[in-house]
Amino acid sequence: MNAVSAFVFAPSPLLTVTIEAAPDESAELHVHGGGQGFWIARMAVTLGLDTTLCGVFGGEAGGILESLIAREGITVRAIHTSGENGSYVHDRRAGDREPIVEVTPRMLSRHEVDDLFGASLAEGMKCDVAVLGGPHADEVIPAEVYTRLAADLMALGVPVVADLSGPTMTAALAGGLTVLKVSHEDLIEDGRAESEDPAALADAMTELVEEGARTVVLSRAGDPAMAMIDGELWEVVAPPMHLVDHRGAGDSMTAGIAAGLADGKSLTEALQLGAGAGAANITRRGLATGQRDLVVQLAETVEVRRMTLPGRSAT
Template sequence: MTVEELDGRPDIHLHAGGQGIWQARMAAALGAEVTVCATFGGETGQALRHLIEPELRVQAIDVSARNGSYVHDRRDGSRTEVVRMAADPLTRHELDDLYEAILLAGLRAGVAVLGGPLDDGVVPDSLYERLTADLTSNGCKVVVDLSGSRLDAACEGGPTVIKVSDEEVPKDEPLGKAAARLADSGAEIVVISRAEHPSLAYFDGQAYLVESPGLVPVDTWGGGDSMTAALAYGLAADLPWDAALRLAGAAGAINVTRHGLGTGSGHAVRELSERVRLTPCVKEEDR
């Protein structure tokens, strides 16, 4: 739930949120056929499911664990968290049902995006390693957009694409070297997003800056997730990596100009992608 201001009055919005939803929304806008695999439980789960199903195809797993929720106040132009309720951990049988749903949906689609819940402890890290390994070994291309120990676990499974925030990189490690290190997991491409700064991409042994047109941001939340969605779409559409990266840079740029997270039209993203530049990194700090 987000509180905005409209003509001096509170304007309350209720949305389906979370990394997976934002990624799915942008991928669908680009033209991908997307299936969201997710668990739904409690009052928050009921509301969430009703919000998602008119918009996206959903593989729903009914659980006893409640979905998380939060209230953000944006009336001053920035996000202030008023209250947040963490999601409940899933039981062993609920985890089995979720794993099965993601595995089968990923194998059918040929491309799977693995994102993480907002809260720790909802699913074990080992789920990401097993899913990544089982999907890739059976011909599915896996895109991971994770952090911390979840990212480490997924890398053990050998993903196709790794997209991370620069906050996941040690402060004393050059981004290019960090990207090359992550690529050692077997990933074909690694993308490190840097908020308002150009993202860094690493593929075929070379690091590049992904320079998008400078646009005034309304909300930076969801920009990285929109990039992930475009990379997944590029995989599904068999685009060369340079074209997929331009699409990703444009998707992230469009997203931050909008109040809705993971939103933007496919037409706008494609047109803006023509203005995205890929520049080989030559500075030591970028290597």
């Protein structure tokens, strides 16, 4: 893959602390950046993209977080504030994550929102693809910012990939998107799909296209992802990998799709790369991590094929 560039909108990066069990049964402390935008950006860097993340950083947590993100090879365009970034402490020594402390990021002021929007538009218009990640909480930033940012970047000819749900997804659709990636759980939770039945999900995807997404990609946990491209329904079949940790797989998939589009690949090839990135992620601990050569090799095994549902035309 050539050296291409990506912009990631990450309005509320998180400082994460995870307690792990060491081989000798003592405790290990792992301190990392976190939040959807950061996880997408980290996988984008793994896939060879020059990646810029734009977000808000403040307080003690923000200073540490900005440095941690930069160490991952991500260029940070920071909007500095007096407010503290969100953070959490999780204990995973028993296998499952047990939340100990979770700090919710505060709502951005009007001036902070304006500064974040301006910096994001400036960075996004310089890149080969823009990715919109969601806030850690809906109250952090007005949803209409997503409408404006998506619309302006699309008007400037920048492909926009969004991985969103709820009010921010609805807002971004109003601005227009090249690709919307969403999980089937989120569609059901948002009341957009009646059930996990493929026909119900396909109907919801059709509505998302009508609202402003040129292409919709739907992740379905352990089942093959679904994609709606030019009104046609496809399924994305990735190799069955032994699951170590599923968290971060969706963000990895989003980064892979964005990387493919930035590199001029077809949507089918971008879907293969996205599925390969998601498959690589679940084989290891660490959200949206992996090795580039493994992702590329797994992508070659991904099958993108037409999906026909009873009573629904394949067109």
